[in-house]
Amino acid sequence: AQTVTQSQPEMSVQEAETVTLSCTYDTSENNYYLFWYKQPPSRQMILVIRQEAYKQQNATENRFSVNFQKAAKSFSLKISDSQLGDTAMYFCAFMQNSGGSNYKLTFGKGTLLTVNP
């Protein structure tokens, strides 16, 4: 079974500084996607960034970037210039074909990030 591990239950960072959230995953497949989702206090799950496994270049979205190490099965999220609005639970997620038409998202347990003023 595919697993996603986020080893940091909680983290904190000062406003304007940089923080990195860790994620590792386990799969024997070669074709898959990786995601970081953000869940603020409203609890809506918001996509932060997506990485396709076949792409060697790390994905970036404004202040958010990833360090994708395919051989090590590692997928970390770096948040630059942290803002108070970045305070949220961050989930790492993994998607591959689970059979037929099912493309299942498997989530880690999350990292609660607090940005302090």
Add this chain to the structure above:
Amino acid sequence: SQTIHQWPATLVQPVGSPLSLECTVEGTSNPNLYWYRQAAGRGLQLLFYSVGIGQISSEVPQNLSASRPQDRQFILSSKKLLLSDSGFYLCAWSPIRSGGLDTQYFGPGTRLTVL
């Protein structure tokens, strides 16, 4: 642009009562649809997914069921709620593309409390 709606936003129900949660998607056709549950302090667990009208697959055996009566409507139901059904329910959609891998986009969720 595409939007996804869920209602109700909050629901408090007694044990043994029925349940119906609704999810609708606008701005796209023939999406894949998903129901997830998030227990307190945990990640998301996939409950059901659907690739078309009337096509439902269950990931976890339980007293919940799902239906897709229309292309962009997905309903989560129960005949008799259990205390363990309490949680935060999220609906998600993804486009059907060649290869199948794609982003899932989530609705605002329904907080269900069973007393």
